[in-house]
Amino acid sequence: MSVAIIGVSTTKFGELWGTSPRALAREAVFGAMKDARIAPKEIQALFVGNMLSGILGGQEHLGAFFSEELGLRVPAFRIEGACASGGLALHSAVGSILSGQHETVVVLGIEKMTDHKPEDVAAALMAAGSQEERSSGATFPGLYAFLARAHMEAFGTTVQDLAVVAVKNHFHASLNTNAQFRNTITKEQVLASSKIADPLRLLDCSPVSDGAAALIITSNRRQATGNRRSVTIAASAVATDTLGLAQRESLLELKATKKSSKEAYRQAGVDPGDIDVAEVHDCFTIAEILAIEDLGFAGKGKAAAELERGEYTLNKAKKLVVNPSGGLKGCGHPVGATGVKQVVELVEQLRMDAGDRQVIGVRVGLAHNVGGSGATAVVHILKRA
Amino acid sequence: MSVAIIGVSTTKFGELWGTSPRALAREAVFGAMKDARIAPKEIQALFVGNMLSGILGGQEHLGAFFSEELGLRVPAFRIEGACASGGLALHSAVGSILSGQHETVVVLGIEKMTDHKPEDVAAALMAAGSQEERSSGATFPGLYAFLARAHMEAFGTTVQDLAVVAVKNHFHASLNTNAQFRNTITKEQVLASSKIADPLRLLDCSPVSDGAAALIITSNRRQATGNRRSVTIAASAVATDTLGLAQRESLLELKATKKSSKEAYRQAGVDPGDIDVAEVHDCFTIAEILAIEDLGFAGKGKAAAELERGEYTLNKAKKLVVNPSGGLKGCGHPVGATGVKQVVELVEQLRMDAGDRQVIGVRVGLAHNVGGSGATAVVHILKRA
Numbered sequence A, B: 001m002s003v004a005i006i007g008v009s010t011t012k013f014g015e016l017w018g019t020s021p022r023a024l025a026r027e028a029v030f031g032a033m034k035d036a037r038i039a040p041k042e043i044q045a046l047f048v049g050n051m052l053s054g055i056l057g058g059q060e061h062l063g064a065f066f067s068e069e070l071g072l073r074v075p076a077f078r079i080e081g082a083c084a085s086g087g088l089a090l091h092s093a094v095g096s097i098l099s100g101q102h103e104t105v106v107v108l109g110i111e112k113m114t115d116h117k118p119e120d121v122a123a124a125l126m127a128a129g130s131q132e133e134r135s136s137g138a139t140f141p142g143l144y145a146f147l148a149r150a151h152m153e154a155f156g157t158t159v160q161d162l163a164v165v166a167v168k169n170h171f172h173a174s175l176n177t178n179a180q181f182r183n184t185i186t187k188e189q190v191l192a193s194s195k196i197a198d199p200l201r202l203l204d205c206s207p208v209s210d211g212a213a214a215l216i217i218t219s220n221r222r223q224a225t226g227n228r229r230s231v232t233i234a235a236s237a238v239a240t241d242t243l244g245l246a247q248r249e250s251l252l253e254l255k256a257t258k259k260s261s262k263e264a265y266r267q268a269g270v271d272p273g274d275i276d277v278a279e280v281h282d283c284f285t286i287a288e289i290l291a292i293e294d295l296g297f298a299g300k301g302k303a304a305a306e307l308e309r310g311e312y313t314l315n316k317a318k319k320l321v322v323n324p325s326g327g328l329k330g331c332g333h334p335v336g337a338t339g340v341k342q343v344v345e346l347v348e349q350l351r352m353d354a355g356d357r358q359v360i361g362v363r364v365g366l367a368h369n370v371g372g373s374g375a376t377a378v379v380h381i382l383k384r385a
Helices: A021-036 A053-057 A062-069 A085-098 A118-128 A131-135 A140-155 A159-173 A187-192 A221-225 A255-268 A285-294 A303-308 A327-331 A335-350 B021-036 B053-057 B062-069 B085-098 B118-128 B131-135 B140-155 B159-174 B187-192 B221-226 B255-268 B285-294 B303-308 B327-331 B335-350
Strands: A003-010 A045-049 A076-080 A104-111 A195-197 A211-218 A231-240 A277-279 A364-371 A376-384 B003-010 B045-049 B076-080 B104-111 B195-197 B211-218 B231-240 B277-279 B364-371 B376-384
Touching: A003 A021, A003 A085, A003 A335, A021 A062, A021 A104, A021 A211, A045 A062, A045 A085, A045 A335, A053 A118, A053 B053, A062 A076, A062 B231, A076 A085, A076 B231, A085 A104, A085 A211, A085 A231, A085 A335, A085 A364, A085 A376, A085 B076, A085 B085, A104 A335, A118 A131, A118 A140, A140 A195, A140 A285, A159 A187, A159 A285, A159 A303, A159 A327, A211 A335, A231 A255, A231 A335, A231 B062, A231 B076, A255 A285, A255 A364, A255 A376, A277 A335, A285 A303, A285 A327, A285 A364, A335 A364, A335 A376, B003 B021, B003 B085, B003 B335, B021 B062, B021 B104, B021 B211, B045 B062, B045 B085, B045 B335, B053 B118, B062 B076, B076 B085, B085 B104, B085 B211, B085 B231, B085 B335, B085 B364, B085 B376, B104 B335, B118 B131, B118 B140, B140 B195, B140 B285, B159 B187, B159 B285, B159 B303, B159 B327, B211 B335, B231 B255, B231 B335, B255 B285, B255 B364, B255 B376, B277 B335, B285 B303, B285 B327, B285 B364, B335 B364, B335 B376
Parallel strands: A045 A076, A045 A104, A277 A364, B045 B076, B045 B104, B277 B364
Antiparallel strands: A003 A211, A003 A231, A076 B076, A104 A211, A231 A376, A364 A376, B003 B211, B003 B231, B104 B211, B231 B376, B364 B376
């Protein structure tokens, strides 16, 4: 039995002050149902990926909350794993289908962050980190700054190398009508932006965002094959590492990324060289460099030079394009939505439906979603059906 | 393929001010591993049921958090569905095994509530309710008081009938060394206790508690059959209803309980008359009356009279015993732990290992876990292997 994605949708990502979580969920889920050409009564379960609704909004129990709002009244689950909540929700949904518990389900990733004070959002996000990190006043920009500094010392990575990632992802986002940032930026602008946590500057960081994304997935052969636009989930894998950086063996890699991708490549019967397009978790520019290396697209310490010469950039890449959506940096990062949006982007790419962002000759795509500073990693591999 | 429970453990429930969440988790999980006679390396994934850690403790990302703490470093998931989080975590774990994603996994239900101010806990628990209920100042005692009042008006249920549930569950808890309340109480004491939300009095309400419970479940035939104490999960079903009471068609039943139990009976090939022992979600005394009726053990409006004459009480019941652990009322209600602890109790009953609480001739048990005022219900049916 295999699991196919038959419907996808994403809202615009950004500062959506006029839009409620309910409205975001409806737009994403009903959009995905319309795309799949199925009726609500065909949906048998709902998997919601969300991190912050409890802390920021005082609302938990989001499975039942959105099940009611969407008029589904089906078994409903809220899966939380910090910024990997969306990827984990998809993984759980795939499991529920492979188990025979359900045939056709919807996965909703959603987050509403910009209505809250920035300091409250920063504090809430630290709920993904270790107790020691929280109580010592660390923030995620600070933690990723440690990773950047370690990479610089080991491999000679420079702030210019980091800036290249932001420039690429803003370029991709400029082609994405749902992206939070549609403006292209230059390396000079990145290097002149405010320091947030040395060596990371404002334009090395993904933004605080609102947004939702949804997928309809099924094991129903009629629905999958009757829909010529369906895409196959060839692998779904999760790995964990320590919550805190201080407990890691190495700061030069995210071990959870390596473990989950190794398992995903095994499941899909492919290797890194087979991937044509990838959406990776670039919460900070250094995170994309680590991802490109840890996913096996480049050797350790080699990603920066490849990025610099245009590898991974739309219309320039020879191996694969990374983050054609604009990534977390350009498209935005509503944390629970991100892992689902990554898969929406891959489906659009595999359908050859990505418009100005279309990568040529795409057959295999990979999505990589991370929680915290690498304590959770989720990798999905998709293939054209 | 079937899924067996091969190891169980629960901590003491109560006001455990000297015990950290980490220590609770270790005690429950290592206890369950010891009970299953398996080593940590045989565990392939961790499913954590928890509701309030984010709001009350500022710590999310509990899959990775406890995976690290327990030294497991396996794929880890936090499942949240208010007070049904524990039952949902088990349901998800069962799905992951039936899907082939994993063979042997641990389910941890955990909550730490008593370190916080009562008003903060009450507010945090309302995160399970609807926005309208929260903003109108409703509390869960108030919402269940509405359900009690409706039941009284429709069926002539009395405050004495409610008190009988509390008396029974304190009696059962008096036999449970892990229970929060070991004292038996009288009907008169219940009726003389402080009014909380008319007609519910203090002794109609389950307490605020700390605690953890864990299960090791597997599809490995060698592990399951090599362990003569293993128990089979014959059914695992979830249903949802509206979050808020105002949107319900009827206040005389919890529709999610009816739907999930109907599905569970179908999966297990049994009917309510086959159940020998049940752990049901008696967050308030009225909730047990509703559960006994909605699970089909008694006709609608008939549970109170049966409870009064000793049906459902240990050593008196002719049909089945309900809440031999003491239930949420007597054993305590650390919300994320409750759904897992219910299953621990059933396993001990099915193993004939429940000591003073042992129900005679037990072959089939049912666990019923509810989120909010009935928006989520989870039913598991267990059989002796």
